[in-house]
Amino acid sequence: WPGMRERKFGRVIVISSINGQKGQFGQVNYAATKAGDLGIIKSLAQEGARAGITANAICPGYIATDMVMAVPEKVREAIIGQIPVGRLGEPEEIARCVVFLAGDDAGFINGSTITANGAQYIAG
Numbered sequence: 631w632p633g634m635r636e637r638k639f640g641r642v643i644v645i646s647s648i649n650g651q652k653g654q655f656g657q658v659n660y661a662a663t664k665a666g667d668l669g670i671i672k673s674l675a676q677e678g679a680r681a682g683i684t685a686n687a688i689c690p691g692y693i694a695t696d697m698v699m700a701v702p703e704k705v706r707e708a709i710i711g712q713i714p715v716g717r718l719g720e721p722e723e724i725a726r727c728v729v730f731l732a733g734d735d736a737g738f739i740n741g742s743t744i745t746a747n748g749a750q751y752i753a754g
Contacts, residue, residue: 631678640683641732644671645724646743648691652751664689668743675741684740688727691747694718715748 634640649657650664667687674685692698692709698718701709710718727744730736745753 631683634678634683635681638682640678640681641736642671642674642678642683642685643728643731644685644687645728646671646687646689648689648745648747648751651689651743651745651753671743672741679740684731684737686731686736686739686741687743688724688731689743689745689747689753690719690724691750692718693724694720713748713750717748719746719748 631640644667646667647660647664649661650666650668653661653665668689671685671687674683678685691713698706698709706718710716724746727746731739731744743753745751
């Protein structure tokens with residue numbers, strides 16, 4: 631943070647979760663932590679704005695990572711059945727969100743959350 635202030639440029643990008651936006655049964659600790667990420671981003675965005683620092687979050691849904699692929703297939707298929715696009719997201723799709731937010735073209739995007747979940751949850 632101090633180096634960003636000195637340079638008058640910085641990008642803070644937090645990977646939160648769909649569960650930080652909507653909650654998740656049986657995962658109150660995880661959902662609360664991920665929701666806290668969003669509050670941190672909103673505060674950092676305001677604190678860093680005049681110093682040229684942006685702060686944004688990405689809230690992925692279910693992504694085809696090793697962790698999700700380790701879920702029993704029957705459970706995974708039930709999850710996919712709740713995703714309107716009919717598939718898991720790919721890690722590269724989340725990486726492209728990060729690359730965009732880190733770039734110069736995203737300089738006016740500050741305090742925002744990119745919801746990348748195949749329309750499983752639409753934040754208002």
